[in-house]
Structure formats: C-alpha cells, structure tokens
Amino acid sequence: MPAPVTLQQLADKLGLSRAAVSFALRNQPGVSDEVRNRVRALADQLGYRPNALVAAHMAHIRAGRPPRYRATIGFVLFWRPDKSDTLHQLYSAGLKDRARELGYRVEEFVLDRELNAVRLARILRSRGITGVVIGPLVSPGPLPDFAWDSLATAAIGYSVREPEVHRACFDHFGGMGTVLGQLTRRGYRRPGLVLPTDDDERIMHVSIARFLAWQHLESAARPVPPLLAPEIRPELLAAWVKKHKPDVVISPRHAVRGWLESAGLSVPGEIGFVTPCWLPSHADCSGIDQNPHLLGSAAAELLVTQLQRNEHGLPAEPQLTLLQGRWVEGKTLRPAPAPKAGPSPAAAPADYGRMRA
Numbered sequence: 001m002p003a004p005v006t007l008q009q010l011a012d013k014l015g016l017s018r019a020a021v022s023f024a025l026r027n028q029p030g031v032s033d034e035v036r037n038r039v040r041a042l043a044d045q046l047g048y049r050p051n052a053l054v055a056a057h058m059a060h061i062r063a064g065r066p067p068r069y070r071a072t073i074g075f076v077l078f079w080r081p082d083k084s085d086t087l088h089q090l091y092s093a094g095l096k097d098r099a100r101e102l103g104y105r106v107e108e109f110v111l112d113r114e115l116n117a118v119r120l121a122r123i124l125r126s127r128g129i130t131g132v133v134i135g136p137l138v139s140p141g142p143l144p145d146f147a148w149d150s151l152a153t154a155a156i157g158y159s160v161r162e163p164e165v166h167r168a169c170f171d172h173f174g175g176m177g178t179v180l181g182q183l184t185r186r187g188y189r190r191p192g193l194v195l196p197t198d199d200d201e202r203i204m205h206v207s208i209a210r211f212l213a214w215q216h217l218e219s220a221a222r223p224v225p226p227l228l229a230p231e232i233r234p235e236l237l238a239a240w241v242k243k244h245k246p247d248v249v250i251s252p253r254h255a256v257r258g259w260l261e262s263a264g265l266s267v268p269g270e271i272g273f274v275t276p277c278w279l280p281s282h283a284d285c286s287g288i289d290q291n292p293h294l295l296g297s298a299a300a301e302l303l304v305t306q307l308q309r310n311e312h313g314l315p316a317e318p319q320l321t322l323l324q325g326r327w328v329e330g331k332t333l334r335p336a337p338a339p340k341a342g343p344s345p346a347a348a349p350a351d352y353g354r355m356r357a
Contacts (some may be wrong), residue, residue: 005048025336068104094296123149152306164318168298170290176210192224192246234259248272273332286330
C-alpha cells in the first residue's frame with residue numbers, strides 16, 4: 001500500500017508553504033481563489049486525505065481558544081420584529097450564538113418598502129457579506145428576485161417555497177405524532193385540531209397530514225373534523241366545539257385556550273388544550289417546544305459549512321435538517337398515568353439471558 005500523501009508533499013509540488021496549503025484546504029480567509037483551486041486540484045489528483053488523529057488533536061487545541069472573527073453573515077427578515085416576538089428572538093439568539101462560536105458576526109436586514117431585494121443585494125456586496133440566513137416569510141411563497149448566484153444561503157422553516165435552498169426545520173410530522181401519543185396515554189379519545197390556514201400552508205400541511213393519518217389509521221373513535229379557517233374567531237371555535245364535542249383541542253395558537261375558558265369550559269377539567277408550538281411566554285401550557293433557538297443554531301451551521309467550502313449559488317442537492325422538539329408537561333392536560341412497575345434495569349439483562357437459555 002503506498003504511503004499517504006502529506007501536506008508537505010503538496011506544498012513542495014506547488015511551491016507553497018505548508019501553512020498556505022493547510023489554509024487553502026480548510027477554506028481559511030487570506031487565500032486567493034486561484035491558489036485554493038490549485039491546491040484542491042492537486043490534492044484530488046494525488047488522493048490526499050487529512051490525518052484524522054491530527055485533525056482531531058488540532059480541533060481540540062483550537063477549541064480552547066476564543067474564536068477568531070472570520071466574516072459577517074446576514075439574517076434576512078420580512079417584518080420588523082418587536083420585543084413581544086418570542087419566536088424571532090429565539091431564532092436570532094440561536095443563530096447569533098452559534099455563529100459567534102464559529103467566528104462569524106450576524107447583521108439583520110428587513111425586506112420591506114424601504115429595502116427591496118435589489119437594494120439589499122447591493123448592500124451585501126458593499127459590505128462583503130457572501131452568506132445569508134433567510135428567516136420565515138409572512139406568507140409562504142417564492143423569492144425570485146434574490147441574489148442567489150452570489151450568495152451562500154440557508155432558510156429557517158418551509159415558508160420559502162422557491163428556489164430550493166438548504167433549510168433547518170422543526171419536525172412537524174413527528175411533533176404531531178408525539179402530541180397524539182401523549183393524548184392517547186392520558187385517555188383522550190376525541191382530539192380536535194384547530195389550525196389557521198396560513199399556519200397550515202406555512203408548514204406544507206405536514207402537521208394536519210399526521211393528524212388525519214392518526215384519525216383514520218390509529219384511532220377507533222369517531223373522528224372530529226379539523227377546524228381549518230383563514231381566521232379562527234372565538235364564536236367560530238365555540239360553535240365547532242359545541243357541534244363536534246372534542247375532549248381536547250390541539251392548536252398552535254395560544255389564544256384558543258383563552259377562548260375555551262371564556263366560553264365557560266374549564267381547562268383541563270372539562271376540555272384539554274395542547275399546543276405543538278410551546279413558547280416560554282405561555283409556560284404553563286402543555287405541548288411541544290420546537291426549540292427555535294436550536295433551529296437558529298442549525299441554520300448557522302448549514303450556512304457556515306457552505307462558506308468554509310467556498311460554495312455559493314443555489315445547491316444542486318438541497319439539504320433538509322429536521323430537528324425534534326421537546327415535550328413540555330404543562331398544566332393544560334390531565335396527568336399521565338404513572339408507569340407500571342417492572343424489573344429494575346440491573347435485573348433486566350439477567351432475566352433476558354434466562355429467557356434466551
């Protein structure tokens with residue numbers, strides 16, 4: 001077996017320093033595109049592979065140092081968030097925290113009447129920003145006028161329909177499955193889903209798809225038809241509850257809980273409430289924490305990976321990173337039954353061995 005190609009051999013053949021070759025292979029700043037392309041071409045030709053042990057050791061050394069500033073990345077928004085916009089605060093905090101750990105600073109830009117996509121592209125070029133994270137759109141749809149060719153991009157959520165970019169999303173399908181599993185454990189038989197149509201479209205109908213699949217394939221009870229409407233109003237909700245009599249309501253809109261109580265229904269005494277979009281501002285609700293801070297962090301990693309590889313323009317194979325949520329017990333559902341007593345973890349291997357024997 002031939003000896004592995006070393007960094008020094010690459011450097012000697014190219015007439016470069018070993019440090020320059022290392023920087024080029026790791027997409028570090030300060031190396032021209034011409035040199036980077038030469039190094040990569042020779043590395044591919046000779047079959048160079050980094051030494052995993054050395055790479056791990058250097059990563060350990062670098063982990064103890066404060067991150068060095070590399071560049072600024074953009075966070076593109078489509079409305080001006082205020083202090084009450086909890087989701088934006090968590091997305092932004094996760095994005096900025098992870099970017100800072102990787103050596104990047106984040107600057108926010110709001111696309112509106114004062115700043116359109118063409119002007120934003122000029123601003124990004126003038127400031128040397130070559131990568132942006134696209135925040136959720138107010139209404140799902142395309143972004144045809146964006147400067148895709150010159151940028152590395154990643155999106156949070158499903159709302160950017162076109163073009164296809166790398167994106168970090170909450171696993172809405174799995175999250176609804178977790179909610180329905182929790183309801184089943186607690187004895188609820190007739191859950192009803194209350195969902196504004198814009199919320200449903202924003203997540204590409206994934207949540208309602210899991211709910212309907214459960215109703216028709218896993219539940220033995222008569223199904224409650226979902227309340228799907230452009231605007232969920234208190235009187236519409238009250239009429240739906242009176243007609244279909246769900247024993248628990250699932251909704252991403254926290255106002256629904258208050259409307260149930262305003263209609264004279266005690267929660268969770270007479271009817272349960274659970275949300276697939278739990279927020280710290282409604283800490284006593286039962287539901288799924290979608291980990292928006294972690295979604296922002298994952299979007300930062302998707303973007304920085306492209307920048308480190310010097311990849312710009314729309315990806316040939318867009319990646320979808322799905323993140324699971326966290327169940328929050330809350331106080332708006334009846335308690336789950338205590339788990340049945342069973343063999344202790346220490347005794348389990350011995351029992352299993354006797355059964356096998």
